[in-house]
Amino acid sequence: MKRRDFLQWTSMGLGATMLSGIPLVGKSVPLDAPWYTVDTAIKKQLADIALNAARAKGATYTDVRIGRYLNQYVITREDKVQNIVNTESYGMGIRVIANGSWGFAATDKLDKDSIANAATLAVAIARENARLLTEPVQLAPQKGYGEVSWKTPIEKNAFEVPIKEKVDLLLHVNDAAIKAGADYMNSYLFLVNEQKYFASSDGSYIDQDIHRIWPYFSLTKTDKKTGKFESRDALSAPVGMGWEYMIPREEDKIKGISTLYKKRYDMVEDATQGAKQIVEKMAAKSVEPGKYDLILDPSHLWLTIHESVGHPTELDRVLGYEANFAGTSFLTLDKWESKKFNFGSKLVNIKADKTQVGSLGAVGYDDEGVGTQEWDLIKDGVLVNYQVIRDQAHIIGLPQSQGCCYADGWNDVQFQRMANVSLQPGKQTLSPADMIKNVEKGIYIIGSSSFSIDQQRYNFQFSGQLYYEIKQGKIVGMLNDVAYQANTQEFWNSCSAIADKSDYRLGGSFFDGKGQPIQSSAVSHGSSTARFDKVNVINTARKLG
Structure with missing residues (x-):
């Protein structure tokens, strides 16, 4: 029963039988x-x-x-x-x-x-x-x-x-x-x-x-x-x-x-x-590159939250402990100490939460025996906290751990892992349909797909599963070959509307890797549909130069 007895599954293709890279344990x-x-x-x-x-x-x-x-x-x-x-x-x-x-x-x-x-x-x-x-x-x-x-x-x-x-x-x-x-x-x-x-x-x-x-x-x-x-x-x-x-x-x-x-x-x-x-x-037409207002469904937005908010607010990344493998973070301690770092627009409120019923990360106690909790990471667009465990709490003056320590097996050392990190719903009554009515030139994106992001979790590119063109407040057809590019601070400051809690849904990662030797954890990210203005969209089918 060796925990490291992993079998690497072959990549999925016409003759493949398994998903790629999922560990078989025990x-x-x-x-x-x-x-x-x-x-x-x-x-x-x-x-x-x-x-x-x-x-x-x-x-x-x-x-x-x-x-x-x-x-x-x-x-x-x-x-x-x-x-x-x-x-x-x-x-x-x-x-x-x-x-x-x-x-x-x-x-x-x-x-x-x-x-x-x-x-x-x-x-x-x-x-x-x-x-x-x-x-x-x-x-x-x-x-x-x-x-x-x-x-x-x-x-x-x-x-x-x-x-x-x-x-x-x-x-x-x-x-x-x-x-x-x-x-x-x-x-x-x-x-x-x-x-x-x-x-x-x-x-x-x-x-x-x-x-x-x-x-x-x-x-x-x-x-x-x-x-x-x-x-x-x-x-x-x-x-x-x-x-x-x-x-x-x-x-x-x-x-x-x-x-x-x-x-x-x-x-x-x-x-x-x-x-x-x-x-x-x-049969969908290929997108014309340019600036678009994006309407992002929770089935898509969870991954952007995971990569651009969840990872950079992990304190071990901020401190450089993960630099050799998973990277660092642009959200350095001086930004938190200033108490005024503008992470996003005032609509952006993001919480870490290990208690949310139905989420992947929900437990009563973490792997250090700390009762789990909910806390603010981004409040009214400002960075206010990180994700912290017992031997890190003193570094940022916290009296106790936030309960986000985890090991994916009994013979793995527990260490700081991401809590559920979620964008909070808008406070005003607003549906995705209402949001679309106010968009003159935009794209509605559903589902998550490929992405890339730099080692500090700052510059990124994301694509989705389905793309719908919006003109003059109406869906006019499907698009193809869509990806958007931004940096984290620019992107979250472009957030101009968030649907209310009736639209709130969870997404998440079942196999999120981190650490050396690598460990896997499961984490959810919730949101309602959100709008981001004038984001740069590229055509993924066109060759540069």
Whole structure:
């Protein structure tokens, strides 16, 4: 059960069977294996062995994470099942402070001697690390919670749904897309269950049961005469929910150019619509480059938020800790200290939130045993805060951590990861249709696609799935080959309208990588439809020069 036992999935193509770059974690288990959780009393006994052993060896602080991680992936193509993967990973990670420095060790052998040996090793590593310290670790104070628990509020556990039911759904989705005009169709279900137990020398014993689900597809249509092809991916949002997410309700439907759902997802309808839309997309005219007012749907805007707001407000990036791999941030400490850095227009209010029900990042407590919370990052267009964990809080004068520490496995060291970061809805009653009426020359963009952004999260380019031309307040047809370019500050200062909370929806990343060795986390980003004025649009099909 080695956490780093990754299989790299081949890139998706006509003959491919898997998505690219998604890790398979742990050992394979039978597809019909029953779902269960480990008894909390047993986990407490195991955690106490580690806590006592570390203290006996001189640790001044210890935390223990016992994790059982379940992953299930169902992968289909047209009328065939291409792969079904069921994995389990189970073990313990022990983190300590000794001589003012961090040390970490892990084991998948959960007997008394193996746990005690791992705790001893963690302390020994901390003592060696201390020889290189310039200053000791400063942990923000954290009162122990005692014995507490938290569960994702699901209605139906997706791991208990028979594999046949999942396969039947995906094949039905594929069939609907082919009948509606698609030539090729891949569909997927990704399920994750994290059963995590945290204990610390602060006096916390926290048991959590976390569920996430992501239904996804990619469909393609080709012109056999010209060789031209178009594709459209699912507009689904990965969520922190159970199987109920796959049971659509009429009251959740948002009707417009592309029928979308807020709290539930109709995969068949999305695939059927998508197949019809790529037929239209094949005939769509190529965009004329220039300045346009953009109306960005939440299914698109989440990715722009993720890259241009979520990442640059991570304090470890700001401090340069991620410079070697993931980059730094243009939101340096002097901008925050000024208390007046103009990040965006006064309409722009962006919050970090680890408590939002249904989001990917929702947990009761982070992987340092800190109760989760909500806080402002951008307030009325001004940078007011970052995302911070326990050993960073003192750097910006915070009395406690914000609860955004995470590790994607029991044998990974927890570190600062992105909270759910979301643009808050507008305060005035405003729908996307109302917004479009006031646009003379614009583009309405739905769905996320390719992007590029520099290492400081400042200069960027984004494209989408669907583009609709707006003239004189009306949608006049579909466009193609659209991408927009801006820098982060310029872009968010061009925000001139945000729809109200009735349009608010989540998007998100199921596999967001960071760190060395790389770890993956899941994070949501919410927004209502928003307008951005006079943004530079380029034609992606035209060659420069």
